[in-house]
Amino acid sequence: MHLTTPFKALRPAAGRAAEIIAPPYDVLSSSEAIERATGKPWSFLHISKPEIDLPAGTDAYSPAVYAKAAENLHKMLEAGVIVQDETACYYVYRIIMGNHVQTGIVAAASVADYDTNRIKRHEFTRPDKEDDRVRQIEALSAQTGPVFLAYPDAPSIDAVLATTITGIPDADATADDGIRHTLWVIRDEATIAQITSGFDALPALYIADGHHRSAAASRVAASRRGVNPHHTGDESYNYFLSVIFPAHALKIMDYNRVVCDLNGLSKDELIAKISANYTVTPSASPVKPASHGEVGMYLAGAWYKLNVKPELIPADPVERLDVSLLTAHILTPVLGIADLRRDKRIDFVGGIRGLPELEKRVNSGEMAVAFAMCATTMNDLMSVADAGQVMPPKSTWFEPKLADGMASHVID
CATH class of the missing domain: 3.30.1760 (Conserved hypothetical protein from pyrococcus furiosus pfu- 392566-001, domain 2)
Structure with a gap:
């Protein structure tokens, strides 16, 4: 198995990204999500915070909430607002916040490598938050919240990023907070192979943010593997949605x-x-x-x-x-x-x-x-992860945040 693999992303149709992208599910309360989604029928908040479309007071963890998320995703696909690529691709994702620019690769990352700690973590997780993400993934048969990963020095991957962003983007939108999110699709087979081999050559990847999402993906993969008598390891449930940035480009705030x-x-x-x-x-x-x-x-x-x-x-x-x-x-x-x-x-x-x-x-x-x-540095974070230890609570604040809705990973 490879450390990363291309995949057939669900992503905004041409010209629709500005209507869709939304802050991560876990940075807004339900009331804030209602306010942000008002007048925006295609906001991804209808999928990531679907309680906003149910009666006030609905438990955010009730089965109706996850069912509503699946219903809303289906509506967006039916309307053609979100489309799925026909072939497996990698994607280059650039975020600009003020003078800060960071560019990375959207990829499906290996659950097996997460389980063996080649994709390294630095935080404890809470079972209730894991359970929530497991139910969301199972209801949608998709991972819609990317795990934010960092890679150590890898000139071959950096070169792909630098070349790709000179082309015409496939999605380009500025969010309500003024942060610009841009996506390029990589379909070229030679470039895809270069990215895959570039990541395979790395000793590790590091979770910056998304410990609950990656843990949930691991649990879903184990569950599906357990009921699949023909499991091969190549199934899409063996990978999780990630955006992987060069560690040197990341901004950790105090x-x-x-x-x-x-x-x-x-x-x-x-x-x-x-x-x-x-x-x-x-x-x-x-x-x-x-x-x-x-x-x-x-x-x-x-x-x-x-x-x-x-x-x-x-x-x-x-x-x-x-x-x-x-x-x-x-x-x-x-x-x-x-x-x-x-x-x-x-x-x-x-x-x-x-x-x-x-x-x-x-x-x-x-x-x-x-x-x-x-501010804690990326070197600090990687040193802790390499030692197999965990950071104290509230040690890192990453900005800018990834947008939900720019790319999602369908699992079988």
């Missing part, structure tokens, strides 16, 4: 922390305790950390720069992360937060919202202190 109280400490007491492990320097301007070991802290209307003492930075790829150091030396021993996944006293703010959001939440009285983090 994932910041806000805490609602000071654990009974005064401002001066908090700073004194933090000073045991960090050098604390007042700052006249907001602190956006620019290097490993640096943290910005907003407290009582003032910014401080925190620099961890170098001797406290271990070699372990997880423990040396800035988010791990903050937990080990401030959040747990000073602020009393032991479980970042369950403690209601802490919240997380994606860097896309900027430092003013941290100031706003503290100034409002909702939160008592905010910590601005240095």
Whole structure:
């Protein structure tokens, strides 16, 4: 089996992409999805968030929701808004957000290689979220949410990307948020073979985002394999929808922390305790950390720069992360937060919202202190995955997000 394979994508018909593409299913609430889909009968939200077409209060995990998704997909196919390629292809997908550009390959990635950790993960998954994606895939007999993967240095694949984007795109649309999504179809057999062999030569791929989608695809494949007496390994259920970008092109933003109280400490007491492990320097301007070991802290209307003492930075790829150091030396021993996944006293703010959001939440009285983090790097992420470990909760915030609806993978 190959690490990746071309496939016959379901994708927007010519000129229809702007009507279809939508944010990923898991970044919008149901009410936000209703607002975004209003007046857009062909928005992919009708497939990825189908509860928006059912009575208010419908459980988002009820069987009716998954049935509605299948019904809506069928309607889009019947109307010719979405079409399926007749031959297996790869696809080049470019996203432009402001000055940031990233270009990758849409491919079907091997479930077997995911199961053996050649496609490497760095997060735990939740069974309820896996169950949701399994039911969605089974209802549609398709994977509609791509897994966001990264590949290490691969000049042959980079060359295909560079050549392809000089041609006329097959889909080109700017989403509501101003992010541009462009797709080119690769039908040339020699180029397809070059891509397949290029990925086969790699030691690993890395999941950036989509751990629940990939885990669900693995479960569906195991289920179908178990009831197929003629299983060969070539069936489409043995692969999952992915978009694979060069690691060097990806943009990870900071994932910041806000805490609602000071654990009974005064401002001066908090700073004194933090000073045991960090050098604390007042700052006249907001602190956006620019290097490993640096943290910005907003407290009582003032910014401080925190620099961890170098001797406290271990070699372990997880423990040396800035988010791990903050937990080990401030959040747990000073602020009393032991479980970042369950403690209601802490919240997380994606860097896309900027430092003013941290100031706003503290100034409002909702939160008592905010910590601005240095963004985790792709090298950090790959080091953790290579070590077979997992990242702490809320360690990475990838932007821009992939669009749902640009390409889907039908499984047999």
